Amino acid sequence: MTVRCSQGHENPDGSMFCDECGERLDQGAQMSAPVAAPVAPPPAPAPIPAAPVAPAVATPLKLVVEADKAVFDLSGKSEITIGREDAVSNIYPDVDLTSHGGEEGGVSRLHAKIYNQGAQYMIEDQNSTNFTFVNKQKLAPKTPAPIKDGDEIRLGRVALQFKTS
């Protein structure tokens, strides 16, 4: 019995990582019945292609890393997680700041969430170690706060710009 990675490389059952490309092979993937949540492919630093199945709001939705101007295109997503990917804890945030200064900048693995209530976007700190700031105001953990186009969001020491235009 074998388990395949998303590129189709075959690996013995029970393998943790693909021998050919290094992709993590979820344990769920090797069992005959598909398990609820297969590991999503981790986001690349390049813009993420939108999957507009049921766009929550029709407007574009982007996060821009201030330091390196990397753009995360999140249009069509109804809930966005921001943090640092960690295969060991099975955390794959929509916006992975690992390669954008996340580790040195004190970004927690699951740092904050953005979602919308109608046309209003909200951000909620996820009990992060180094806190979430909106326009330099510190947010209370686990307490949603409204955000709008052009706001500066800072996770620890990493600053992002929130854009809906």
Next chain:
Amino acid sequence: MAGEVSLICQMGRERMQATGGAQMVYVLVEARPNDAAIQTRMPLNLALVLDHSGSMKGAKLQAVKDAVKLVIDHMDPQDIISVVIFDDNVRVIVPAQLAADKYSLKAQVDGIRDGGGTAMSLGMNVGLTELRKYAAPTLVSRMVLLTDGVTYGDADRCRRIADDAGASGVGIYPLGIGADWDEDLLDNIGQRSSGMPAEFIRRPDDALNLFSAQLQSAAAVAVRNTQMTLRLAAGVTPKRAVKVLPIIAETAQNTLSDREATLNLGDVERATPQAVLFELLVEPKPVGTFRLAQAELSYEVPGRGVEKARADAVVTFTNDPVPPEETNPVVMNYAEKSNAHRLVTKVLDEYKKTGKATTVLHPNVTRILDPETQRALDQLAAGGAISQEDVKSIGNKTRKLTQRFDQ
């Protein structure tokens, strides 16, 4: 008295589902020195074998001379030192002797001038001769081999000398300086002799630190001639054995047989655990608890003979699916990093041979690498070129991935 080193087995998963098919099982075997049970520092028998070819001229040679003088300053008077220099000839600058008269030893090092070509085997051969004058089981005998270039036509002879050195308990610790040395040969020399793969002196200023690190590592040796053996139960075959601590090193396939895997770990140093990750293929098992393998560590305590430690690798097979959270995060972390090391090495090897790299790495490999390495790999993936220095630096850093342990 045994107990200088403890042996610990950790399973990737202690419980697994009996799927009716063959499965991969991960076993991390760790040899952990017990600093309390380890006695005094062993005297050292150190040979410094230095390239002084014409290309070393200037800052490089000066930095090396300064570093060697610092090593002399920090040696104990009962330690033995010898200094050998080579270009296309070889000369013994300091014959093996007690590191007692530091002033005159340093004056001799100061007299080194840059010379002709590079014939490394000559230097290694004479260095080994100097080490053998005092070699004894109660001494830590090591050769520090420094070069900045490619040796001419005697690479095979260098490898044979490395084998010889290993057989007589002399580990070779290569240092490459500049961008033109042959990392495959130097790594190979280190590994064949049970020393270490090459360290990279990128800038002359780094020489002091790396020479000091060599001295500290030799002075921390606790037990010697360490061997790890994993004996396998029926229906268990070894797929791979990778040393993950203190640095990542793939082991040659010939250390793996059907019944067991044996690895030579050489010296174990105080406060420096050694660990090997074994990937085993296990034939279908019924429900129940099985000992899949037994690990054994044998090591020599100077003056007191051989000691042994054992540990079992046990897995319970169940009918129920086992949740992914039961995967041991420590084992998984080492599996992730040794896999990343293997794949990056594959990319570099391909690039060195063909000038291109076609292997595409998954983002969860590249994300654990440092930004400099990521940039270089991106360049390769885009069909670009990277410098010789980048090739060496990436290889060196990727080996040390396990030294930075993420929570």
